[in-house]
Amino acid sequence: MTAPVPGAPRILLVEDDEVIREATQLALERYGFPVETAADGLEGLERFRAAPPDLLLLDVMLPLLDGVGLCRRIREESQLPILMMSARTEPIDVISGLEAGADDYVVKPFETAVLVARIRTVLRRTGLQPAGPAPAAAPGAGAGLRVIEDLEVDTEALEVRVAGKPVPLTPTELRLLLEFTAAPGVLMERQTLLERVWDYSWGADSRVVDVHVQRLRAKIGAARIETVRGFGYKLRRTT
Incomplete structure (x- = not known):
């Protein structure tokens, strides 16, 4: 297993399928990400509260507390980036996850390189820069x-x-x-x-x-x- 890159963003992976969970964890660790895992929604919520990660990678179909419910609970407490994974591509499933507060989603099965690209894209949004020139400020307002x-x-x-x-x-x-x-x-x-x-x-x-x-x-x-x-x-x- 490749050692995590020092200072790399920490990921909490919540996935109930043991094979997918372990394979995804190993794949992400090969890219240098420190990864902690949880097997159900309630465990995921506990681990999030104990040590908030830099990004949450969340399966939609989870026991005890499903991914949409977990996403909503976390959004009540944090604005951290959330990427949802799902084998279901029906509009209602995708929209439910996004409306719960997810930043993006990826459809299973996925190639590791695609997942990592999505993760890096979502993480880049935490290093925000002003988008283009600002319009003229109101009288007495700061330039920004x-x-x-x-x-x-x-x-x-x-x-x-x-x-x-x-x-x-x-x-x-x-x-x-x-x-x-x-x-x-x-x-x-x-x-x-x-x-x-x-x-x-x-x-x-x-x-x-x-x-x-x-x-x-x-x-x-x-x-x-x-x-x-x-x-x-x-x-x-x-x-």
Whole structure:
């Protein structure tokens, strides 16, 4: 077994199938990731609380507490990156996982290189950088502050407030909001968002964008993000 790379992001793998769990753990450790495992949802929750990892790799179908339920419980306590694994590709299964708070999903069976690429992509979102030039700041606002009505996005501190109240966002949600606030009123096509937010230059599943937009709307106000049917979304300009 390859020794974990010092300082490498720690992964908590929650998978009930012993063969898949061990094979995935060994494969990820060969890439230098320290991996801790759990065999059911409740054990996964306990291990998360005992020693929060840098990323959670989570199977959908788990005993005691399923993956969707576990994802929701963790989202109540943390915004850490979550990648879900599933052999089920029906829209309702994919959307349920994303709506529960997952950042992305990968379909079983998968090649290790594909899984590692997805993990690295999700982890990159935790090292957020402001997305493009900020619009002109409101009078008296700092240079890194984007103000649109009562929505404030601090691109330096990476904090979001609505009507003065902090709004907790996952790294993916924050990157999405940074894209919208960099160009209010400008149409953002789904493929453009996949490339900029998810780092996908190939034809990935656009449902990931739709569900994350829904989650973002629920946190900052549904009316702020307009749907341009058949194309994508745009942030409403200040009136």
